[in-house]
Amino acid sequence: MNIVITGSTKGIGLALAKEFLRYGDNVVISSRNQELVEQRVEELKEEFPKNEIYGTKCDVTIVEDIEELASFAKENLKIIDFWINNAGTNGGEYKELTEVSDNTLITVLTTNLLGTLRGTKIALNLMKTQGSGHIFNMAGWGAGGRPSPKLAVYGASKAPVPQLTKSLVKETKEYNVGIHYLNPRMVVTEFLAQHVNKESAKIFNILAEKPEEPVKYLVKKMRKIKGTGKSLSYSSSLQIFWKFLTASKRKNRFFDEEGAPLIDIQ
Helix, strand or coil, rough: CCCEEECCHHHHHHHHHHHHHEEECCCEECCCCCHHHHHHHHHHHHHCCCCCEEEEECCCHHHHHHHHHHHHHHHHHCCEEEEEEECCCCCCCCHHHHCCCCCHHHHHHCCCCHHHHHHHHHHHHHHHCCCCCEEEEHHHHHHHCCCCCCCCHHHHHHHHHHHHHCHHHCCCCHHHHHEEECCCCCCHHHHCCCCCCCCCCCHHHHEECHHHHHHHHHHHHHHCCCCCCEEEEECCCCHHHHHCCCCCCCCCCCCEECCCCCCCCC
């Protein structure tokens, strides 16, 4: 299979790339940092020498970059089986809305919402032409309707993802293209680490997982996917309940009692 992933030089995106490569798939990674893209491509080629691995700069706030990513992927892989809109940001501010800068508002919404819409549009046109493919949009805190205090802008940018999926399922029913969304739940990444303090560290230790854990589950499900309109989530309500029941075994897994990281976080 041939996979394109935006925002894939670290965190969930990089973990997705590695997991697909373990299955023998071919991958195009991307991010807005060209130097980091080149570094990751070399690392991945060393780890997975039998796979086709490509990388290119793509800032999803720039529509021309997304168009160039699609052209680059098509030129190198010919057919795109999966396109994953993973790139996202919280703008680096963990504040109430009244204190959030206008620049952060624009950055978060342009990256998370407009970037997803543009990525989906461009990938959909590509897949309509080739006659097949699946598009996956990354859900996040807020996508299920839950409040995201001090991350209201991020939550507002993710809340439309399920609605977008339902709308596009209706729009694309005459095409052989699947539209889906992914929810890896709480994952230990740089994004999460920005919001850890003494109060939240305990909850994050209980509920969070390293990116490799949810990705292993999600990729297995993705590679078997059929049809359209699927929602793939890592943890069920029962699994979350079990994590709380076994909370004593999860103490200081990733963060100490003050909120300082105990592991290397990418």
